[in-house]
Amino acid sequence: MLLLIYESSLPGVFKVLLIILCIYFLYNLFIRVFLPILLKQSIKSFHQKFGNENEWGHNQASQKKEGEITIETHEKPVQKKSSKDDEYIDYEELNNSLAR
16 A cells, blocks of 8 residues: 655745635635626626516606506406305214324
8 A cells, every 4th residue: 555645845845835825815806806797797787687577667657647646466366156166064073082
């Protein structure tokens, strides 16, 4: 079995610390510079996709007179059953002796 044993040396420690610092600074650069650019582009594309819906809503609101109230519902009205469709059910009481 081959065992690899590494001895720590001062240049090796500095090399590892330098690599860690480079990764840290690259991460901060990405967060501060590139991430806002990517977010702006994604928000812009999202606004272009769904912006037309808001424009239509604003145009509709501008056509209404000031103080006019409208209520829009999208629910279907509930249909009540007629008494002819009902079915009579006869319930019987149970004795407590069966529950023991």
